[in-house]
Amino acid sequence: MLDIIYIGDQIKSPKLNTLCIKPEALIEFEGEIGNFKLQVKDDDKKLKDLKTKYIVINIDAVRENNLEDTLNLDLDLDQLDPNQDIIIIQDYEQISPAVINKEALNKAIEIKNKLSEKEVYFLYRSMRFIDDNDSLFEEARQKGIIFLQYEMGNLEFIDKDKVKYERDGLTSELQGQILTTPLLKPDQRLKRIIRLLNIESNGNEYIQSTNIYLQPSLTGKRGVYSLAGARGPNAYSEYEFEKEFTLNEIKSNLDNFEPLTENKRVVDDKKCILCYTCYRVCPHGAVQEDKENDAMKINELACYGCDGCISHCPASAISIQEKTEQKASNNLLKVLMCENSADTAYKKIDKGSFKDLDIEKIPCASSIKKEDIFKFLRKKDSRLLILGCFEDSCKHITGDGRGNRITNEIRDTLKKLDLNHNRVIFERLSPRMEEDLNGFLLKWKEGESS
Amino acid sequence: MIVAKQKKVNEVIDMLGDDFNSLLIVGCGTCVTVSLAGGEREVNSLAEILRTYYANNNRDVKIETETVKRQCDFEYIDQLENLIKENDIILSLACGIGVQHIVERHQDKIVLPGLNTSFYGATLKIGEWSERCIGCGECVLDQYFGICPIARCSKQLLNGPCGGSQNGSCEVDPDIDCAWELIYDRAVKLDKLEDLINYEPPKNWEVYRDGGPRTLIDQEYHEDRKE
């Protein structure tokens, strides 16, 4: 059993038992934190099985030439014509991440050192003052590099070696060897890794979107981390910190991982029809097919207990083992509070005015079930308030959206039934919005709906 | 699989009418469960929705639910025999095959469809399906590199695209991929473009619906019916 498998580039991690594989070598993947099983095809096309406790995806973003016929950042200085000025263009079409900004500044300084009697122009839309970019910027200016800020409409390529630059009504033409900074794109092999590991990616096909609940290199799937370009171009600025964090976390967790939730979610293999809905829904990649039982299984150590799978399984095949039955209450006003946002905020407020509400803590807004909600709505004049998280702060990545969607479907149905759809309301909160929560609850109690 | 969509709940209520006191909603545990329209979860939610509606409108209706593995086999329908007999109306959340199969067993019952049966399709992502085959009776996928011009070309063209396709989209609806563009791209990828040059004669539609409703008999099980 290995400690870490790196997918992409190896990171020096002494004292740990690690191995590095190429992204394209991964064929099959299963298991959970502490016991991932990977099937890999090595260079001589032989299949072998590997076992590891952790996985770190460390794949660089791909650099794409921004404009044809221009020079690149990685050029050899000898390629330059010593008799011509240099025009470095950053942020063309797309604002460059800090890592590219830094490289461009370094390159500009190098060029200026070499061709000191030539002008070096540096056209940019935005300086990213992260790391030591500000001191580089300072150094470059002292060396006499000319910095010119532009907006997209104000820069025009007129020739291979000529640009027209306009600012504050003044137009000037610059002539020289043009060098553009590259665009960073996700490595195409990431897509396959994302699919095989069943982890979330953002719309740009990098692993995971910004989520204030997650440490940057966490993927949402327990035991799998992503670093560098796999996370997106901005991750480079945090690379050292994130690498450190990841290795430290792995070291301190080794041999000591426990389930995140006390109650196991279990799939009834007689009811499961292998539709894969739970697999697609689970934000933590905790669901896998159990080939022996012809049903899905939920990996205990990887499950966060958000119950999204339970509310989405069309065959009602998933349940919580040993769940104590909620006793039915006759209260007409019910509030479902996500434990990560609303319930955390609720702990901080004076509950005096809310003693008469039926308040239930739920693991995630996505765990609400239509069936249960309509059961509650059967009581005339009953009203339900569902409090979930803001987008990007949902601990279960996509839970807020799914909860919102289910609520909208319910409201839609109520409209079709000629019943008041404002009997069910969904609001978003953060754990720090106790004052807003107080306001919401008071207003809602009074029967005003937003 | 067969992809279906639930009928709008107000339509279901209209269809049910006022003249009944008990209702059995029957789900189907195969295709329509996967297409998130008629499985146990949908059956239970629909039951709760209807109970909510009738309770809020002061009507006393008893609603029972059951989901069987498949409604297109009598063996499963027979498991419901008593339940069906006990209820005034049966609302089937299977495809149209399931509804009719219950009717065939229970001639004296009102059996209503709760779904709109849509097509044979594949899951693209959760909650999204796309038509891939129409069951034409004589598969030609071999000649079109695995992309069906019958099901996926709006005009069912066999010999190349019409003039309306643009940027990979069908002129009928820009959200539909032009099947012929897909076929062409595959041909290029497989380096078999010249295979598309041959003229393809009209298809034999006798084996499709045009020859009337179809029955399929597997001779192996029916020695006596050998031609």
Ligand code: SF4
């Ligand atoms: S959603 Fe339910 S029926 Fe579908 S695969 Fe998961 S457990 Fe099985």
Ligand code: SF4
């Ligand atoms: S409860 Fe949540 S984390 Fe656990 S398996 Fe279900 S969807 Fe995944």
Ligand code: SF4
């Ligand atoms: S009745 Fe229809 S939906 Fe149900 S299994 Fe048969 S074909 Fe599929």
Ligand code: SF4
């Ligand atoms: S040709 Fe198309 S419609 Fe006919 S069987 Fe094949 S896939 Fe289905």
